[in-house]
Amino acid sequence: MYLWIPVVGNILAVIIIPFVGDLSDKIGRRPLIIVGAIGSGLLSFVYLYAISTKNIPLAIAMSLLMWGAVYQGYNAIFPSFYPELFPTRTRVTAMAISQNVGTMITALLPALFAAVAPPGSSNIPLTIGALAFAVTLISAIAALSARETYRIHLKDLGDPRAIPVDKRDYDRMRMQAASGAGAPA
Secondary structure (H helix, E strand, C coil), X not given: CCCHHHHHHHHHHHHHHHHHHHHHHHHCHHHHHHHHHHHHHHHHHHHHHHHHCCCHHHHHHHHHHHHHHHCHHHHCCHHHHHHHCCCHHHHHHHHHHHHHHHHHHHXXXXXXXXXXXCCCCCCHHHHXXXXXXXXXXXXXXXXXXXXXXXXXXXXXXXXXXXXCCCHHHHHHHHHHHHHCCCCCC
């Protein structure tokens, strides 16, 4: 009956991702990753509450808002942000290792959640919501501690001493690239 929900969530994400990507080129990668992570973590409380009270319309709305929209602040940006943190020589390996270790750890979270708040426990939305929010806070703090990469020349990515391009020059180069004027023939 509810098979349409993931489809709508994916359509919503597909619509939002290009806008988030464009915004990351204007204001930076870190703010969007931070807002996406913390926003998703906060919405998890409402989502879990809706599930615990069997409020299906609220659960669907929170699911679409959390995963289809807010989470895209993180999801749309991490594929460019993570590799930009590493020098070209180690970029693919560093990205692959960090991504797979992170995926492995998050794959273990349902087992942790079940151990901490087994079915029938009281305050599951608060307990699991707090754990989920803690994970998103760790993610946001990690992004906050990383250097911003959106105005760094391609050749300088991964260099901690790289100096960002002046904002006006960056905006000019971005406009040229978007219009095709700066692209090679």
